[in-house]
Amino acid sequence: MPNTFGKLFTVTTWGESHGPAVGAVVDGCPPRLPLEVADIQAELDRRRPGQSDIVTPRHEEDRVEILSGLFEGRTTGAPISMLVRNADQRPGAYDEMREKFRPSHADYTYQAKYGIRDHRGGGRSSARETVGRVAAGAIARKILQLGGAALHGAPIEIRAYLTQVHDIVMPADAGADFPALSAVEATPVRCPHPETAARMIERIKAVRSEGDSVGGVIECRVRGVPPGLGEPVFDRLEADLAKAMLSLPATKGFEIGSGFSGSRLRGSEHNDRFESREGKIRTATNRSGGTQGGISNGEEIVFRVAFKPTATILRPQATVDVHGAETELIGRGRHDPCVVPRAVPIVEAMAALVLVDHWLRQSAQCSTFSF
Amino acid sequence: MPNTFGKLFTVTTWGESHGPAVGAVVDGCPPRLPLEVADIQAELDRRRPGQSDIVTPRHEEDRVEILSGLFEGRTTGAPISMLVRNADQRPGAYDEMREKFRPSHADYTYQAKYGIRDHRGGGRSSARETVGRVAAGAIARKILQLGGAALHGAPIEIRAYLTQVHDIVMPADAGADFPALSAVEATPVRCPHPETAARMIERIKAVRSEGDSVGGVIECRVRGVPPGLGEPVFDRLEADLAKAMLSLPATKGFEIGSGFSGSRLRGSEHNDRFESREGKIRTATNRSGGTQGGISNGEEIVFRVAFKPTATILRPQATVDVHGAETELIGRGRHDPCVVPRAVPIVEAMAALVLVDHWLRQSAQCSTFSF
């Protein structure tokens, strides 16, 4: 089931960039959760293209329809089917892609794997598929919000934001506090540090004018997570987060806590010593990034995801056609010079899916019986 | 099934550091594969502790016994159960760990999650669990070797090695060629670049003498992989590799191809243009790291894994006990100042598990029928 994610709270996405629609089915949602279309639409709106002048001008309303699993404003425990019609289809705009493999896109590998491929806008490999993830993630976020409040006195909150675009990096000390959503959403690049955001925007505009593209890094933090989530040995929390993030288009790396830079420290520098704080066992530092041995320890979960520069550029590129003959591809049409800002709600959605799934699993295994 | 990895070729590991034994059950192994105990023992020997003076002195023979699934030297398609008895048990050596949580170990999180914990040597959270992974990986490697030769004319080969210990980094140009196994195994640090290896060894000895520890980075390359492995959208090849690696103890990061540094390039610099080479569609560069859209493209798969410094250090550390009272932990006894060299066969084993699983999946979905 390569199009399904999760073990107890599962999402199955379907749909192609230029097919009739995209959507998702969520199975395993706890019953009685208050849910309305607006909860989902709000997250889809954050992901929607055409929101600013630094992202793709593709125009999509992305109105979601909930087709099942809801009764009088609450979930019933039955699967929740959600559908978004594709609107902005341009017949003929993709004719060149039928014959030529775009560099660093999935055209060639889909053809090699399946022996057939919907070339229009990347078909299934398009980031449009993430509409379904964001819709499902919105349900997961509602669970984390209400469930966290009910069970632990505070909602579980997820906040992602850009810390890097190209070689522009947010100062390390700028991210000390958990950023407010308003700070993230204040600019179209979704970097909560205004000066850095301004520079990022400038850079993106510059590369766009050159028909080029840039990548970047998203940091994601989760607070309010109770200790105990994550299932050794293979389904460690960070392992499932890593899989979730590397399943997103254009991602090239994942790190948690100290990450790659932690490999340059000594144990005496890296270890998070325990202390007793407000009657709870806490760590004085958080180089672990919120998990130890694959299980959440109650600290903030902190991870980062690396995105490569958008593969589509408005420049001629050497390539081969479907017959293996060398040719040239003339990029043109819509162009998204930096997809990273729009990936923020997607990263948050995937994090939410992982957390809810592990919350349910933890409940099943460890909380059902009290021997 | 948190202790099972894979969908078609699955491994279930079991066992604790100081229980009677550790082991694994492999299900889904193709029938008729020639297999003998020596195939598995060879890999276990590479992983075994006590092999040099820079790793843990724990003494284990690690003799594997195959209990099922084999008949007259070949696999039968039935599950393969493998068992390794634990030998070096030291009653009393871990008494301190019963009461105190070791910093940056899993003691606290296991206790928080399960309400009980086998404190002896870390119990289930010990890296001793990876014995089962390496045993299963040895079977997977045999499939890649023989199956690759039979189906594609050349074995699929996996080679991991250290590129970094603490702040000592192998020169980038030293890894241009696929390193020979002999070059990797030439030194106990498993870095194929002799000068770097010598410096790594020196550093590890230095930190050991200070009772401290260091981390590092392993790079892993796979050659001979046919195009088409990997299952969009969630089971992308790199997503499953990321999960596999982050499921290993002490890992903090994963990146494929250009990884985090790729996020600093422009699209025009990063894209791997296609070309026709020896009648095959190839890419001129490999910043993608061997996959596009989550599917292998026939190029070398290249990824890196970050390991934090060993949490166990021979120094007093502040911590809390199981009652939440602040106390001090006096590290003593066996100590592995750098686990990264011994992680090399483990990384290879996990990569082999991912690849065989996806090979079987690709075969099932795309090769069974020719419409």
Add this chain to the structure above:
Amino acid sequence: MPNTFGKLFTVTTWGESHGPAVGAVVDGCPPRLPLEVADIQAELDRRRPGQSDIVTPRHEEDRVEILSGLFEGRTTGAPISMLVRNADQRPGAYDEMREKFRPSHADYTYQAKYGIRDHRGGGRSSARETVGRVAAGAIARKILQLGGAALHGAPIEIRAYLTQVHDIVMPADAGADFPALSAVEATPVRCPHPETAARMIERIKAVRSEGDSVGGVIECRVRGVPPGLGEPVFDRLEADLAKAMLSLPATKGFEIGSGFSGSRLRGSEHNDRFESREGKIRTATNRSGGTQGGISNGEEIVFRVAFKPTATILRPQATVDVHGAETELIGRGRHDPCVVPRAVPIVEAMAALVLVDHWLRQSAQCSTFSF
């Protein structure tokens, strides 16, 4: 994932009786399969209510829309999403069911399990959910048809039909040959034996006139199945068929081959001796029903499914309300005196799903590599 069936060829169904729509997502369909809407519509039409005067008069067009996974008349390997809008909704017709639990329906158990329930027409527990199964089964049947022809020279064919309604039983010798589809579809009861069919129709009309209902038995046969399908030990072919059938509404029993009556034979009577026929290893008899040790042996697969009488009857019944108070339920409105004839295409669909799934699994495990 309780709403997903299958391991490699999976179907996820969603939707309630009186929600906006019902549907299914198929994942794992081999690419390049020729498929059109008419393939699916044909099976949905066989399942559709309101086709004769002995079944429910609920009026539904049941027009299916394919939303993804198809490109220029062939499958692409991407998930196939199918949607059928619900039309015949009667606001208010189900008000009584909001407060009262209908005997032998799922009203009470859904309420007990989920703490909430969509009472309209049974909600998720309605047999309307099987629309998605039949749609997915139509794709599976196409694979069996074309794949069987391509790989084995003949299509794999599935034929189900009624052998019993109430106490009217088709003569045992009437089913010696594999019945033609036309013989099954010749009457609205789908019994290929005309005399028995006539008596069944008469009986159904009689009980309908009394406001009562009857059950029955469906036999299903599959021919053309290659030896080797089925995965010991838990995923035996008959085990997965049994699960598939008992997952259907109103089913109470499953038997394969000799079934319950086989338990009254001696080994010397029951054993199917092997013989060599037309160069193939065959059995002289087929009390095994086409599998041995959970694996198909190349003979016809033959199984039977028992259906209880429809729970909805047009008679007053004692029951309790949601508060536990005893009350009376006055059945009225639409009424299906015998659901078994309409279950025929559903049984076939489920059998097709099981067979394709095992075909893909067999291919993956046993055919990928030739050592």
Add this chain to the structure above:
Amino acid sequence: MPNTFGKLFTVTTWGESHGPAVGAVVDGCPPRLPLEVADIQAELDRRRPGQSDIVTPRHEEDRVEILSGLFEGRTTGAPISMLVRNADQRPGAYDEMREKFRPSHADYTYQAKYGIRDHRGGGRSSARETVGRVAAGAIARKILQLGGAALHGAPIEIRAYLTQVHDIVMPADAGADFPALSAVEATPVRCPHPETAARMIERIKAVRSEGDSVGGVIECRVRGVPPGLGEPVFDRLEADLAKAMLSLPATKGFEIGSGFSGSRLRGSEHNDRFESREGKIRTATNRSGGTQGGISNGEEIVFRVAFKPTATILRPQATVDVHGAETELIGRGRHDPCVVPRAVPIVEAMAALVLVDHWLRQSAQCSTFSF
């Protein structure tokens, strides 16, 4: 993972009839469950061959060893690995089976599927594999016992027994009450009705003296099950029970509640009307067999399993050899004229596995959050 059963409480069995050992790994067992070897040994002793003069004389001690997952008398949440060495191996006793396919055994289908087969005593297809199921089931039963008592005030109890051997059937009214374990275990045929048991024993001895064999039927009842277990739509409780039972060697049928005979009743006769009893919603009758819509309703779960006569008989039988040539098989050696009595603890074990799995699933989905 064809050798794994369950979704949250999983058992993976391994081992062949004449390999070194058989065993099982249980994953997902809740932590802190009091468990000792004796709990498991007791169930294995019930299953053990050689206990009376009416079953196989194979001599096995079947001593179980627990290798992991237990710490100071309680489970830890880590996988529990259990091992039983095979003792009674007879080199040479199975030489004839290497060349000839035994009728109605799995010899031919294993060969056809895998292209290789361990012929000794049936290899993986031997009922010896069920040792692992019984061991795992013993853990599940302990959970049902202690968990039921803790959560619902009474243990969940499973009781299976023979209602039929060959054509000897226990009187219907003899099973009105839930039979005492002592009544079941009072005779080697495990029929709680003494007169019927005596006739069964007589019949088994008679067919044994003729070198023949007989089948039978096991009924299984479960009391104390809370309402709410079972997951529509595919993972209905009866669907998973059906799969569990049809995954056992020699089974040909499954029915729940009224079963096949229920298909001969009218709705007005079959419906279980609700009533209020001792403050609970109960049904006046139990033709449903304890589930409605796939979910337990709090009544006794009652199902029956049909077993064919043992395929091994001590008579010459026509068959073919591995080359397809017709030949004769001379049965000899050990012989079990009726396996059904020994299947009783196996049926109970499988029922326990299904129930615990669904209990955990119900807890995860429906009890974790209270919105």
